[in-house]
Amino acid sequence: KNAPKKLGIGQMATAEQIAGWDIDVRPDGQGAPPGKGSVKQGEEIYMTRCAACHGEFGESAGRWPQLAQGKGTLASNDPVRTVGSYWARLSSLFDYVRRAMPFGDAQALNNDELYAVVAYVLNLNDIVDDKFVLSKETWEQVKMPNANGFYDDDRETTEKAFWNKRPCMDNCRGPVTITGRARAVDVTPEDKGAAAQ
Amino acid sequence: KNAPKKLGIGQMATAEQIAGWDIDVRPDGQGAPPGKGSVKQGEEIYMTRCAACHGEFGESAGRWPQLAQGKGTLASNDPVRTVGSYWARLSSLFDYVRRAMPFGDAQALNNDELYAVVAYVLNLNDIVDDKFVLSKETWEQVKMPNANGFYDDDRETTEKAFWNKRPCMDNCRGPVTITGRARAVDVTPEDKGAAAQ
Amino acid sequence: DNPKNQPPNVPEWTRTLGDGVGVRAYGTPSKFEKQVIRRTVPWLTATPESSVSFTPLHELDGIITPNGLCFERHHSGIAEIDPADYRLMIHGMVDKPLIFTLDELKRFPRANRIYFLECAANSGMEWRGAQLNGCQYTHGMVHCVQYTGVPLKTLLNEAGLKSGAKWIMAEGGDAAAMNRSIPLAKALDDCLIAYRMNGEMLRPENGYPARLVVPGWQGNMWIKWLRRLKVGDQPWFTREETSKYTDLMENGKARQFTWVMDAKSIITSPSPQAPAKSKGLTVISGLAWSGRGKVVRVDVALDGGRNWRTARIDGPVYDKACVRFYYEFDWSGEALLLQSRAIDETGYVQPNKDDLRKIRGVNSIYHNNGIQTWHLKPDGEVENVEVG
Amino acid sequence: DNPKNQPPNVPEWTRTLGDGVGVRAYGTPSKFEKQVIRRTVPWLTATPESSVSFTPLHELDGIITPNGLCFERHHSGIAEIDPADYRLMIHGMVDKPLIFTLDELKRFPRANRIYFLECAANSGMEWRGAQLNGCQYTHGMVHCVQYTGVPLKTLLNEAGLKSGAKWIMAEGGDAAAMNRSIPLAKALDDCLIAYRMNGEMLRPENGYPARLVVPGWQGNMWIKWLRRLKVGDQPWFTREETSKYTDLMENGKARQFTWVMDAKSIITSPSPQAPAKSKGLTVISGLAWSGRGKVVRVDVALDGGRNWRTARIDGPVYDKACVRFYYEFDWSGEALLLQSRAIDETGYVQPNKDDLRKIRGVNSIYHNNGIQTWHLKPDGEVENVEVG
Numbered sequence A, B: 001k002n003a004p005k006k007l008g009i010g011q012m013a014t015a016e017q018i019a020g021w022d023i024d025v026r027p028d029g030q031g032a033p034p035g036k037g038s039v040k041q042g043e044e045i046y047m048t049r050c051a052a053c054h055g056e057f058g059e060s061a062g063r064w065p066q067l068a069q070g071k072g073t074l075a076s077n078d079p080v081r082t083v084g085s086y087w088a089r090l091s092s093l094f095d096y097v098r099r100a101m102p103f104g105d106a107q108a109l110n111n112d113e114l115y116a117v118v119a120y121v122l123n124l125n126d127i128v129d130d131k132f133v134l135s136k137e138t139w140e141q142v143k144m145p146n147a148n149g150f151y152d153d154d155r156e157t158t159e160k161a162f163w164n165k166r167p168c169m170d171n172c173r174g175p176v177t178i179t180g181r182a183r184a185v186d187v188t189p190e191d192k193g194a195a196a197q
Numbered sequence C, D: 001d002n003p004k005n006q007p008p009n010v011p012e013w014t015r016t017l018g019d020g021v022g023v024r025a026y027g028t029p030s031k032f033e034k035q036v037i038r039r040t041v042p043w044l045t046a047t048p049e050s051s052v053s054f055t056p057l058h059e060l061d062g063i064i065t066p067n068g069l070c071f072e073r074h075h076s077g078i079a080e081i082d083p084a085d086y087r088l089m090i091h092g093m094v095d096k097p098l099i100f101t102l103d104e105l106k107r108f109p110r111a112n113r114i115y116f117l118e119c120a121a122n123s124g125m126e127w128r129g130a131q132l133n134g135c136q137y138t139h140g141m142v143h144c145v146q147y148t149g150v151p152l153k154t155l156l157n158e159a160g161l162k163s164g165a166k167w168i169m170a171e172g173g174d175a176a177a178m179n180r181s182i183p184l185a186k187a188l189d190d191c192l193i194a195y196r197m198n199g200e201m202l203r204p205e206n207g208y209p210a211r212l213v214v215p216g217w218q219g220n221m222w223i224k225w226l227r228r229l230k231v232g233d234q235p236w237f238t239r240e241e242t243s244k245y246t247d248l249m250e251n252g253k254a255r256q257f258t259w260v261m262d263a264k265s266i267i268t269s270p271s272p273q274a275p276a277k278s279k280g281l282t283v284i285s286g287l288a289w290s291g292r293g294k295v296v297r298v299d300v301a302l303d304g305g306r307n308w309r310t311a312r313i314d315g316p317v318y319d320k321a322c323v324r325f326y327y328e329f330d331w332s333g334e335a336l337l338l339q340s341r342a343i344d345e346t347g348y349v350q351p352n353k354d355d356l357r358k359i360r361g362v363n364s365i366y367h368n369n370g371i372q373t374w375h376l377k378p379d380g381e382v383e384n385v386e387v388g
């Protein structure tokens, strides 16, 4: 390899330094920490640390995100994208809760608490039964309902028509009618700007 | 003329509007307002409205600009550029005082006061005698000492050598010695910036 | 207004001294421009820490966004990082895991590049029809600045990539530790680790002291407050690239890794927040960009897309950067339907919203680069409308 | 610094929420960048209203100067103009004298151009030798932004020039009503009347709401707070182009109308206010510009000018705009004499100060574009020095 010369800038990262920040978990479970947690233990943590925002059943409280239900709605006019209805992998849930939740007190849960609360969220979505204990060992047993719900970006084929050598310039369409108006929807913040004066 | 089409934007300026702003005076006196003022009248205005900063004799008070003296210093190591030693035209003085002085109370003098105080500044520089009355009529009589002290930018000839097709890249000069150091001069404001911490 | 300050009178500011030099050690806009600010749409999110504030595109021109007006899109609020404690860690499938301080990042050879950054959710609210009445809200999650930083490939070379390495995970130092997977090919292409925007250090709300720059790709991937780069051989499928930033099609299946931002444009004036103030010569001004490279042409229509004219691009044209376009016309006061469509160097032509809906449905939230229609009314008022 | 916020620990900012969106409606730099400000040299002038504040070049990179850091050079302080009362008057040798409001200026076709602005007095204090110990002070009267405005020739065409017209006087609305004469050829070439810088409206200290742009020529001619353009057939020889901005030669005669700014460059880092922080790979970063067009090359010397190497220009290169150059070298800690020299498209090579002194003497105050020498010492400190 004729890689460019190394410049020798930066310090070696120690194993201990890496361990302190290396919190990512990927689909095959690589990166998941030691530990385990049951649905039951998870319920307790969820009720005290999560339910206030996400709702006791993950149905969302107020305007905070919904974590459960929504199955079968993805092709509807009002799809509800939740862990159970939409997420394709357990690792996305574990990795996210580990780094971001509870909102405003990130990385406060220990490993066992993480396994437990994640197990509970899975249970809220009927992905695991009430007895389930989540750990690296039981990782593979978790089957996400929407596991096959995604496919790679295909715009270059399905939207090939947008690569149009000679876009129409004149008489491109019939009469144009207005079919919707933002003012009618009236959700724009009162514009303290120029136009509003 | 095939000038581009006019776009018709903007309003016609009325003669009155123009007159309110049209304060420039050019070398031949065009633009000088009606009015007149004597050196004597100018002295009174100068003492009350100018001397505090420019000094009773135009010698500068404190660190305000010097308006008089400095004749014969332009080729010295410490040239003093004043109305008398350096300015080439009466119009530059009249135009400037009319728009900018007294500092902080611009355009407060009326035309007669302008003629008078300008006459006085000329008198401080021995350009006009004590009896002189400045007006459009006497404009031509004023001969600025350094009237021939300027010539148009000649860098393209006198500094032709700087257009150098093959500037030296290697062994361009002998050993280099430091002949002066800013720290020795020590006039740099205490840098509350990074380097000073 | 105050005729005392108009010709023939000598205005107050032409008679008395103003502020001296240095009074404004770090200047701010004129007090007469107080309305030029980022704005939020409160009902859009549950809390401001995970939300968006929009760039006032209707108040700007040229291609450079002033640093103080670059839109914000945070997930846990602004991470206020002390640069002395800032660290960037590179590890995983590397020969030698490394940690860099900010000063060490600044020791590497630098690059200066002008790029647009657009959040993939930009114009998301408009999928279902004309919702928000102002280009600040319909298109304000885009900005364009000059970045200074070190190419990502330079740092990866410093750590040494193991064979088999195919993906990079980039992770932020915010309280969401937001992370995204980036294919190695892109990482080694034009990605930067930038610590400056428009010459000065990044602003806190744009990732101070260092962020990832992923030219032409979703704004969400331009990890702010960058703390960690992990090299791996498969994607992580983080929450941001599975729960979010995936495009749900009508059939209930979702596209993933829809990284590149399609060519897009917006007329910023006249627009709902910048009404036409007079008849006669009227300047249509707008912004265009494409994640696939340079914008090569922008067409404008005054009749809702029946007839198009090519607008004038004025100023710099750069790969994956914004361009400014103008179309001057003599407005006689009749109602018009203003539209712009961008065309990029790959020949991609910005489609109208119905073309997109036919293929994607209305549930994909992201990547709405459909043509925007403004209804210009005889009184100069402008409204965001849907046309059919 | 605070190890509690360094790996392996999870920093405070990665655990708790930061400011939400919109909290900073118009953002300002990080609180950790408080030192990046314009600075003055109090002893330089009698009063701050007629003085200068310098751009902190040592803290910047790329070619764009953030609006809040563009140097100030005022003669009667900042004219704080109400845009509703702003008027621009064009009269004299025209067919039809006109007055424009700001809105009317905005109705003309627009142009976006990136230009440097350098005060002719920049580096003036360094004629007699190394005086000020920092590039902010020796070279900080230069900035570079993108302007949006209307070409001056468009407005002159609107008024209609009378035959015989040869000069334009431009006059500001400040309390010095500062005025300069501009040859008609330049006025009809690339001059602009700009009302925006880096996209937003001009800042008060840079001429809000409109200023003249005279690309490549002395900053003093770029009249701020532009209120009047008078067309004539001879120069006015205003105070600013006779008492000031004329270059007194050794023989006591003075050059006048020395409009164009010669090619110039400055190493902004390392520099006295930006010392070298470590041995090994060291990045020399600098800025170069020329009033005669594009900078095509910048050479760097480490030995006070005995041997030169060509530096790397990185980022945009525009006519009469700044370019950023870099020279990376492996510093082993020995004392060095850093220099840069710019070469522009006309083949002009930035001279050293002695070459200039031999021709002009040391009394010309203006147009000092001599090569700057920084003495880099083993401890990383840098000093402004004169070399012979």
Ligand code: HEC
Pocket (backbone or CB within 6 Å): A046, A049, A050, A051, A052, A053, A054, A064, A065, A066, A067, A081, A082, A083, A093, A096, A097, A101, A102, A103, A104, A117, A118, A121, C046, C047, C050, C074, C075, C076, C176, C239, C243, C244
């Ligand atoms: C103070 C409110 C709050 C609390 C308490 C909270 N969350 Fe959240 N949660 C949020 C917000 C806000 C988001 C969305 C963040 C974003 O989009 O950037 C979120 C997102 C999530 C998501 C991703 C939802 C999606 O569809 O992408 C999951 C899963 C989650 N939270 C789980 C938890 C768990 C488990 C806990 C307790 C350990 C918890 N939350 C506690 C506010 C909260």
Ligand code: HEC
Pocket (backbone or CB within 6 Å): B046, B049, B050, B051, B052, B053, B054, B064, B065, B066, B067, B081, B082, B083, B093, B096, B097, B101, B102, B103, B104, B117, B118, B121, D046, D047, D050, D074, D075, D076, D176, D239, D243, D244
């Ligand atoms: C409060 C202080 C102050 C007062 C009072 C004042 N001036 Fe000045 N004057 C200045 C300053 C400051 C300058 C330099 C302005 C600049 O360089 O922008 C100046 C410059 C000048 C100049 C140009 C000097 C040069 O060499 O370029 C002249 C002529 C002048 N003043 C005349 C007058 C007259 C006549 C009056 C009274 C009618 C007056 N001044 C009152 C402060 C003052």
Ligand SMILES: [Ca+2]
Pocket (backbone or CB within 6 Å): A104, A105, A106, A108, D015, D016
């Ligand atoms: Ca906490």
Ligand SMILES: [Ca+2]
Pocket (backbone or CB within 6 Å): B104, B105, B106, C015, C016
């Ligand atoms: Ca007054």
Ligand SMILES: [Ca+2]
Pocket (backbone or CB within 6 Å): C073, C119, C120, C218, C219, C220, C221
């Ligand atoms: Ca984003």
Ligand SMILES: [Ca+2]
Pocket (backbone or CB within 6 Å): A191, A195, A196, C133, C134, C272, C273
């Ligand atoms: Ca509005």
Ligand SMILES: [Ca+2]
Pocket (backbone or CB within 6 Å): D073, D119, D120, D218, D219, D220, D221
């Ligand atoms: Ca100036």
Ligand SMILES: [Ca+2]
Pocket (backbone or CB within 6 Å): B191, B195, B196, D133, D134, D272, D273
């Ligand atoms: Ca210093």
Ligand SMILES: [Co+2]
Pocket (backbone or CB within 6 Å): C118, C119, C120, C121, C218, C219, C220, C221
């Ligand atoms: Co985004």
Ligand SMILES: [Co+2]
Pocket (backbone or CB within 6 Å): D073, D118, D119, D120, D121, D218, D219, D220, D221
């Ligand atoms: Co100047």
